[in-house]
Amino acid sequence: MEPVSRRQFFKHAGSAAAIAVVAGAAASPLGIAGAGASTLAARDHETPLAPHEELTTNESLVAHVKNSRTGEISLFIGQREVTLHDRKVAARLIRATR
């Protein structure tokens, strides 16, 4: 597993909201079943992405919130696993399921 800081994560992913964009494009890869996943961006009133924030890949990504209290999240993409520690992102993902 590769540990990653919040700054690094956002640098790679564009923004936390960008995860939602990827999720919508790739059959609920966030692991959030049902309509909740597709409405994540809308609920959060996502602002449009700036050009530099646009992703150039449509690769599937799976996020596993291992511990919402500590914010430990495992991100699975390609053949990599990236570990993120961010309570805000974890909370945001959990809220999106409700």
Added chain:
Amino acid sequence: MSSHREAPEIAKDPVADSTDLYAFVSPDKPTTVTIIANYIPLESPDGGPNFYEFGDDVLYSINIDNDGDGVADVTYEFEFRSENTIPTTFLYNDGPIDSLTSASWNRRQFYNVTRVAKRGSSEVLARNVPCPPCNIGPLSTPNYAALASAAIFGMSNGRQVFAGQRAEAFFVDLGAIFELGTLRPIANLHATFGLPGLAAMPGVNSTAAVNVHSIAIQVPITDIAYNGVAPTNSAVAKSSVGVWTTASRRKARVLGSNGESGVGTGPFVQVSRLGNPLFNEVLVPLSQKDKWNAQPPKDDRQYANGVAHPELASLLNVLYPGAFANLAAYTKPRADLEAILLTGIPAGVVSPTFSTFTGNTQADMLRLNLAIPPASKPSALGVLGGDVAGYPNGRRVTDDVVTIELQAVAGATIPLVDKTFTPDKAIADVSDGVTGAGLTLLSSFPYLGTPYSGYSVTPGTATTSLPV
């Protein structure tokens, strides 16, 4: 069994379940080594309409350590993909499959082979190699032997590969061994827990007339040897390599809906491995077996106590009261088993020139001395039978590993390291009573025999009603 369904979780995942591993200097090409990794235990030959195949979502690996640290120096990776070519039929085939490109063959499988070196460099050795179909019957797969032979694929540097269904060559009396160790030939000596006694009788081969899926690769000795040089002195450690197989799955998987295929992401995680036959099966506690499957050999020191003090050895004199009194009184750590299974046997133990020793790192690997040539008259009992080209020096398809390991655990190999021990007389009878007699094998690569056909095998029996 050797490693069929040996752990709770992998028993539910047959396409990733390593069942047997063979590694030997090729008898007909002694400058090469053949390694065969079997998967999918106990295939009933008539198991249609969806006959058996490798997992498209599994990474299969054959690993070779040539410097004794329990870490792979060379790995051959195999990845499969399946396709349907006739979208309108429910059948595996809608006519005779007379070639690997037959238009009657609906469900096909192909694979890539990649060689990965320790330094991280990798080389794709083959792409989109076709597997043969399963052996269905004389109408669907006529002249099966020729069909399968066409699936042997030559690669660069004299390497060749085959992946597909084969006849099971491992033989064992499962019904007896897992009936509280009731070896049928000596069942009359069993304690039977106060229940009515059992009569001695011949063993029953539980794996007769079933198939497996084999990944077989034949490579020059120099492809896997230390520093790429074929060794000539069998007494030195660098002449032996350690071999083990693994099967791995993606760490995350999201199932598809509405019939869509799922998505696997993340790194591959090892879910199955196999080095010495029966290691995980017999020496590792049930609660640890799935963890063992996920571990690398270099960390096997954590399982060394189960080798030094095997539970089965302590049970034998209980199950067969008085028959193994000498074994029961032997309380020292089993240095013989530690050598055979975890470090290899140093030179001087069996003979001055025989060794499978790879170093002091305790690792369950199938060790093969590359400097020992094939035997002209092989013994199924391998080194126990005076044949140093057989198990535990590698493993050939004819080696009776169940009897070898049962007798070793029962104390037959203790005198190799401790001359004060006298084996119990009962050791000569320690066997499940099953031999490889009747197995039809090939004299050349891939050596394992033509699989039994679904039409020809009488279900629920070990007999075939027609030629396979």
